Amino acid sequence: MYRIGELAQRHGVNNDTLRFYEKHGLLQPSARQENGYRAYSDADDRRLAFILRAKSVGFSLSEIAELLSIEVDKANRVCSDVKELVDDKLVKVSQKIIELERFRQSLQILSDGCCGGPHSAEHCTILQALESFEENDPR
Structure with missing residues (x-):
């Protein structure tokens, strides 16, 4: 113990x-x-x-709980139950990767458009782009 x-x-x-x-x-x-x-x-x-x-x-915790429920009752469950959980997770991860790649590309565009110099942030292209995005955002 x-x-x-x-x-x-x-x-x-x-x-x-x-x-x-x-x-x-x-x-x-x-x-x-x-x-x-x-x-x-x-x-x-x-x-x-x-x-x-x-x-x-x-x-996630809920997915782990589901896996554990299968683990403790293996005799009455089938491999496809587990595979379905893994495949569902794989789809979610793939979607997240696509979303993160879009974030990365957007951030790269913002970074590339900025000189990063010691000037006042009053004319910062990153801030201007984010302000412009907010004004044009339909939400």
Whole structure:
């Protein structure tokens, strides 16, 4: 059994991270010691490793919860359930990359249009472009 600090240290996170996962239903201590301290088992250790690996590839807490629900009921689930989650995430990531590329291009245009000199910002082309954009924005 591991105390919260021991488990956190094993995975390079802090105690608050474990409490956060507990609050969101992703991780529950296997037991409470007589003094009220959380006690985590080897299974909890593996579950935390799973959570952290899923987080490291970009899954959200709700997506991790879904993956965990499949993980604990593997016998009654199929691979296509997991693949669907991964493919949905892949589509979202691809869309985000496209959006970020548009941001990068817009920022590059703003940066390229500015001399970056020591002049007063009264005639800054970046500020002018952003002000002009605001005036023409249909929102």
